[in-house]
Amino acid sequence: MLQWLPENVSTFGQGVDNLFYAIYYITLITLILVMATLITFLIKYRYQEGKKATYIEGSTTLEIVWTAATTVIVFVLAMFSYPQWNKIKSPTSFPENPDVVVQVSGKQFNWDMTYPGPDNEFGTDDDLTLENELHVPVNAVVHIQLTAVDVIHSFFVPQLRLKQDALPSRFIDMWFEATKAGRYEIPCAELCGFGHSGMLGYLNVHAQTDYDAWLQERWPQ
Amino acid sequence: MHDNEHTSHHHEESFIRKYLFSLDHKMIGKQFLIYGLLMFFLGGGLALLFRWQLAYPDQPLPIIGASQQYMDEGEVVTGADRMWERIYESEKEEWLEINMPNGVVDPAFYNMLFTMHATVMVFFVVVPILVGAFGNFLIPLMIGTRDMAFPILNMLSFWFAVLAAVIMTIGFFVPGGHAAAGWTGYAPLSSDAQWTGVEWGQILWGLSLFVQGLSSLVGSINYITTIINMRAPGMTFFRLPLVIWSLFIVAILLLLAFPVLSSAIVLLVFDRLAGTTFFTTTAEGGGDPLLWQHLFWFFGHPEVYILILPGMGIASELVAVFSRKPIFGYRSMVYAMIAIAFLGWIVWGHHMFQSGMRPGLGSVFMTTTMLIAVPSAIKTFNWLGTMFKGSIRFTTPMLHAIAFVSMFVIGGLSGIYMANTPVDIFIHDTYYIVAHIHYVVFGGSLFAVFGGIIFWFPKMYGRYMNDTLSKIHFWLTFVAFNCTFFPMHILGVGGHMRRISNPMQYEFLQGFEGMNIFITMSAFTLGFAQLILVFNFFWSIFRGKVAEQNPWHVNTLEWEAPTPVPHGNFGQIPTVYRGPYEYSVPDEEDDWIPQTRPEHAPATGGD
Ligand code: HEM
Ligand SMILES: [Cu+2]
Ligand SMILES: [Cu+2]
Numbered sequence: 020m021l022q023w024l025p026e027n028v029s030t031f032g033q034g035v036d037n038l039f040y041a042i043y044y045i046t047l048i049t050l051i052l053v054m055a056t057l058i059t060f061l062i063k064y065r066y067q068e069g070k071k072a073t074y075i076e077g078s079t080t081l082e083i084v085w086t087a088a089t090t091v092i093v094f095v096l097a098m099f100s101y102p103q104w105n106k107i108k109s110p111t112s113f114p115e116n117p118d119v120v121v122q123v124s125g126k127q128f129n130w131d132m133t134y135p136g137p138d139n140e141f142g143t144d145d146d147l148t149l150e151n152e153l154h155v156p157v158n159a160v161v162h163i164q165l166t167a168v169d170v171i172h173s174f175f176v177p178q179l180r181l182k183q184d185a186l187p188s189r190f191i192d193m194w195f196e197a198t199k200a201g202r203y204e205i206p207c208a209e210l211c212g213f214g215h216s217g218m219l220g221y222l223n224v225h226a227q228t229d230y231d232a233w234l235q236e237r238w239p240q
Numbered sequence: 241m242h243d244n245e246h247t248s249h250h251h252e253e254s255f256i257r258k259y260l261f262s263l264d265h266k267m268i269g270k271q272f273l274i275y276g277l278l279m280f281f282l283g284g285g286l287a288l289l290f291r292w293q294l295a296y297p298d299q300p301l302p303i304i305g306a307s308q309q310y311m312d313e314g315e316v317v318t319g320a321d322r323m324w325e326r327i328y329e330s331e332k333e334e335w336l337e338i339n340m341p342n343g344v345v346d347p348a349f350y351n352m353l354f355t356m357h358a359t360v361m362v363f364f365v366v367v368p369i370l371v372g373a374f375g376n377f378l379i380p381l382m383i384g385t386r387d388m389a390f391p392i393l394n395m396l397s398f399w400f401a402v403l404a405a406v407i408m409t410i411g412f413f414v415p416g417g418h419a420a421a422g423w424t425g426y427a428p429l430s431s432d433a434q435w436t437g438v439e440w441g442q443i444l445w446g447l448s449l450f451v452q453g454l455s456s457l458v459g460s461i462n463y464i465t466t467i468i469n470m471r472a473p474g475m476t477f478f479r480l481p482l483v484i485w486s487l488f489i490v491a492i493l494l495l496l497a498f499p500v501l502s503s504a505i506v507l508l509v510f511d512r513l514a515g516t517t518f519f520t521t522t523a524e525g526g527g528d529p530l531l532w533q534h535l536f537w538f539f540g541h542p543e544v545y546i547l548i549l550p551g552m553g554i555a556s557e558l559v560a561v562f563s564r565k566p567i568f569g570y571r572s573m574v575y576a577m578i579a580i581a582f583l584g585w586i587v588w589g590h591h592m593f594q595s596g597m598r599p600g601l602g603s604v605f606m607t608t609t610m611l612i613a614v615p616s617a618i619k620t621f622n623w624l625g626t627m628f629k630g631s632i633r634f635t636t637p638m639l640h641a642i643a644f645v646s647m648f649v650i651g652g653l654s655g656i657y658m659a660n661t662p663v664d665i666f667i668h669d670t671y672y673i674v675a676h677i678h679y680v681v682f683g684g685s686l687f688a689v690f691g692g693i694i695f696w697f698p699k700m701y702g703r704y705m706n707d708t709l710s711k712i713h714f715w716l717t718f719v720a721f722n723c724t725f726f727p728m729h730i731l732g733v734g735g736h737m738r739r740i741s742n743p744m745q746y747e748f749l750q751g752f753e754g755m756n757i758f759i760t761m762s763a764f765t766l767g768f769a770q771l772i773l774v775f776n777f778f779w780s781i782f783r784g785k786v787a788e789q790n791p792w793h794v795n796t797l798e799w800e801a802p803t804p805v806p807h808g809n810f811g812q813i814p815t816v817y818r819g820p821y822e823y824s825v826p827d828e829e830d831d832w833i834p835q836t837r838p839e840h841a842p843a844t845g846g847d
Contacts, residue, residue: 020729023733023734024733024735034662035662035663035666038660038662038663039657039666042656042657042660045656046657049653050650050653053620054646054649056624057627057645060627060630061627064563064627064628064629064630064632065631065632065634066631066632066633066634070631071564071824071831072565072629072823072824072831073629073630073824074565074824074826075566075568075625075628075629076566076568076569076570077566077567077568077569077570077571077625078568078569081625082569082618082622085618089613090611090614093610093611093613093656094610096610096656096660097610097660100603100661100662101603101606103662104599104602104603104606104662105599107662107665108599108661110599127435169428170426170428170429171426171428171429171529173669175669175735175737177666177735177748178748180665180666181665182665182666182668182669183594183596184594184595184596185596186529186530186595186596187428187520187529188521189521189596191596204747204748206737206740208668208737209669210421210422211435212436213346213347213348213351213420213436214347215347215739215740216347216350216739216740216741216745217740217742217745219745219746
């Protein structure tokens with residue numbers, strides 16, 4: 020089933036996929052065991068002439084065993100997930116000194132990408148806002164300040180394994196580092212009105228030289 | 241003394257007293273059942289409309305859609321074309337013209353369709369049937385009493401629900417259309433008409449849920465009081481059948497959870513009508529969109545357990561009866577439900593991992609959510625344990641119970657993926673969630689409902705449902721259900737978002753067209769299979785084979801009452817001497833012992 024996952028192109032994506040795979044195998048094995056047991060019981064203990072069911076009220080040992088076993092499994096899973104989650108979502112553990120900082124703002128039904136320009140400050144004259152096109156260099160740390168102007172939207176790049184809701188009047192920090200050049204879709208993943216379907220931006224990940232050329236073109240010096 | 245007087249006082253009741261404004265818990269239960277089945281058709285029909293759009297985006301619907309020639313050249317070829325011609329020529333803006341011009345589902349209409357599908361299914365189908373119908377019918381009968389503690393409140397509870405359904409239905413026809421902000425009604429989309437163009441629809445949506453909340457409130461007080469105070473002599477808490485335990489816990493959850501939604505709705509309506517901005521921020525300040533989400537899910541997560549617990553209860557009855565064995569670990573089943581009822585209050589944040597809630601909280605909610613998977617697992621293992629060394633009868637209700645157990649396992653396991661915060665980053669708001677919901681609520685609750693209807697039908701109507709039709713319905717439903725919802729896991733893994741009306745707008749979803757078509761065809765099969773159930777249900781009320789008093793040889797008290805159950809239920813209030821699951825007791829001739837048989841009494845056969 021997991022071969023349907025889109026290709027991963029972010030540095031933290033592999034960690035997400037590993038957890039995905041781990042849970043997949045754990046749940047698959049559980050499912051197979053439970054179903055096999057169920058089917059065996061259904062066949063073996065089906066009604067047969069002259070055979071009576073055995074009166075069993077339960078087993079405290081078994082109850083303790085399966086309670087403990089499931090608790091341990093889910094907690095081990097949780098232990099592996101905390102660091103991964105913090106790495107992706109917790110601003111205090113983001114890589115410092117980003118190569119690029121962009122403000123992304125969702126509005127019915129487009130993404131506005133605002134670059135601070137050469138002075139690296141938002142709100143100045145050299146800011147540049149592009150509709151639906153985000154340009155970043157490959158293998159570089161990108162910080163995004165995510166917001167929205169009207170309703171809630173959600174910034175989703177399947178290949179980055181990144182999704183974050185955008186809230187009106189609030190800036191939420193996120194980061195990523197793309198490992199492969201290409202053009203990726205940025206669908207909106209949170210219902211935002213009649214144009215929600217088709218609200219779509221693009222993430223253009225450029226090789227460093229191409230990115231420099233793009234910068235040069237935008238802010239000629 | 242008082243008891244006998246009650247039953248001998250037999251008088252003819254008027255039609256209105258008996259069938260409409262009935263105070264009898266059994267009639268109210270049946271009213272809720274028919275109400276739920278009717279709303280099931282509304283909810284299902286809405287789903288088929290938007291499933292068509294997903295498979296064949298922007299193509300006209302079959303039968304009512306205009307022909308290609310008509311759309312291209314205005315040439316009238318089919319009957320449907322004639323209808324559209326009439327609609328376009330008429331002066332006023334017709335409903336069809338606004339919502340599906342030429343029979344093509346408009347994107348705004350699409351949003352309304354899935355919003356109302358979920359709203360109807362959750363609030364007007366599953367809860368009314370599980371809690372309203374089974375709760376009312378079963379509680380007094382299974383605890384051994386004559387009626388609910390407050391019969392008038394009980395009647396009110398049903399008529400509030402009818403009022404809510406009427407308000408909800410009106411919403412479809414108001415200008416601006418019905419609510420279209422999802423069943424979760426996230427603000428600010430829901431709190432300001434300018435974002436959707438929906439005017440009264442959203443307010444009626446809120447009002448209707450508010451009234452439905454009153455119905456639940458009144459009902460739950462009644463259930464709790466009845467179960468605590470009116471159990472038959474000897475019916476201790478630990479002799480209660482598990483389905484009664486589940487309904488008892490659900491009543492407590494409803495009592496505490498629904499008012500939270502009602503309060504949130506009041507704030508939402510203020511935002512809409514008075515511009516109070518509880519859920520939006522303005523330049524001068526204001527509220528916060530996340531406040532709505534916290535309130536909604538603080539209600540919402542207990543609500544999803546309200547949707548499943550009675551299903552678990554029904555499945556427990558069916559598995560024990562048809563395995564002819566005591567429930568494995570009766571007490572741990574009860575404790576697991578109590579644990580779910582407590583933990584259910586501290587997991588709501590798992591719906592908000594990607595919402596902008598502080599990331600540290602995500603880790604906390606992941607932990608509690610993982611914890612709640614444990615009692616769910618315990619219940620599953622106990623159902624398996626109940627079948628172990630049983631003598632399993634594959635009756636149609638039992639087939640449904642087995643389907644319940646296996647589908648619930650899949651739904652519970654998919655929950656683990658989403659509970660895992662990093663994995664949820666990817667699958668949140670995708671079809672993975674849709675698959676999960678349907679495995680637990682359709683695969684879980686609805687299979688239990690179907691099984692329960694067939695199982696208790698002989699007690700409700702004194703007749704059997706037609707078994708051949710029931711079996712056909714079961715297998716069609718089981719296969720079509722899995723064909724419809726299993727592939728949605730794969731869509732989710734592919735990143736396919738939920739709530740989009742046209743997946744073909746996205747490059748990365750191009751490969752899923754075939755799967756979407758397959759899902760839609762399965763969904764239509766699933767929908768039409770339900771017609772068999774409903775036909776069978778109504779046909780059997782009048783024409784079914786007449787049933788004996790206790791056809792399945794069940795221990796619990798409802799089967800001690802005569803069939804059809806008279807007003808007041810029991811001639812003499814029964815006395816309870818044992819637990820509900822004394823099946824296949826060693827050294828007994830029969831493989832069942834009714835709860836009313838005294839300890840050490842000589843064995844008497846059957847009824
Ligand atoms: C093993 C137990 C379960 C776990 C761990 C679990 C976990 C979750 C999580 C984490 C979500 C949120 C996913 C997201 O939006 O990203 C979710 C959604 C949902 N769950 Fe469960 N769940 C479990 C059982 C159930 C049961 C028993 C039901 C109902 C009968 C249920 C009904 C739902 C529904 C309706 C939603 C989606 C709500 C929406 O966004 O529209 N779940 N579940
Ligand atoms: Cu959107
Ligand atoms: Cu939940």
